[in-house]
Amino acid sequence: MGEIAAGIVHELNQPLTAALSYNQAALRLIRQQQVQEVPPLLDATVVQIKRISDLLLQFRQKLTREQRELQPVNLNQIWLRVVMLLEKELRSGKITIINKIPETLPDLLADPLWIEQILHNILANAIQAQQQNQLGSGWVAIKADQSDNGVSLTISDGGPGLSTQALQEVFMPFFTTRPDGLGLGMALTETLVQRLNGNIKVDNIKGQGACFTLWFPLNPQEL
Structure with missing residues (x-):
């Protein structure tokens, strides 16, 4: 509790x-x-x-433990809403959003609030990671493709990347690199992804920052 x-x-x-x-x-x-x-x-x-x-x-x-009602979710619309919710932080850091979600991407059968929370946590972390960047040099890119009866999604940023320890423990509850952080955002993110029968992993891109890779089935089994 x-x-x-x-x-x-x-x-x-x-x-x-x-x-x-x-x-x-x-x-x-x-x-x-x-x-x-x-x-x-x-x-x-x-x-x-x-x-x-x-x-x-x-x-x-x-x-x-109420059953959530799944519905068709337009990934691009959810992403645009998340960007709007974090508009103040993005504008303050002069961070550029690069959206490569194709208009032809099929809808996911999911809980829209869960998808929103997943994307919100990842984008919020990407913004935090670039606080020490030169003003105006920060960016976050999202790309999505249909693959293997599902949708694969990558979210990368222009931050310094994650340490070796962070790469191993980023999804563990209470792990954080921020003095004021609770270390629950990414743990909750992983839980929501798994409840949608999806998967999530993170790595660093050479010469860039962190990259989260997610996959969601188009028609998940009963949660």
């Missing part, structure tokens, strides 16, 4: 922090009488609050 509680804290931290930041910026603009710039910030806050609601529902279903 303690591990689940820690997982809830970890996953809720980012949208709560983002919502707080958007609201603080809105208040600042109101005090400066620049009200015309406030609505987009409030819209962004609503998106983050809805994400918190979805995450809480997800954890409730985990605790009660």
Whole structure:
């Protein structure tokens, strides 16, 4: 139960922090009488609050072991939503997104929130890994292809890559390289991938950064 509680804290931290930041910026603009710039910030806050609601529902279903209803999931649409959720962090680091998901890619039969959480955790880690990069030099690339009755997906970044220890332990609960990290994001990511009967691995690309490779079946068996 303690591990689940820690997982809830970890996953809720980012949208709560983002919502707080958007609201603080809105208040600042109101005090400066620049009200015309406030609505987009409030819209962004609503998106983050809805994400918190979805995450809480997800954890409730985990605790009660309710069966998730699988549905067709457009991978490109989910990726664009994740990029929007992390827009503030991407803009702050001037990180370029390279999207190579083909429009012809078939939909996955999956839980859309699980796919979103998987992609969100990987992208958030890629952003964190490039905090020491020269401003404007960071990038994250996503590529997807249909293969073996499923979809293979790679997400790579321009960071320094993972240490030998991190490559071996990145999916272990409570492993983290950040002083303020809980070390649960990638452990939860692996769990969600496996519950969709998929697989995930990570390696370094020579001269670049880390590369996560995932595979999901188009029609997973009952979870």
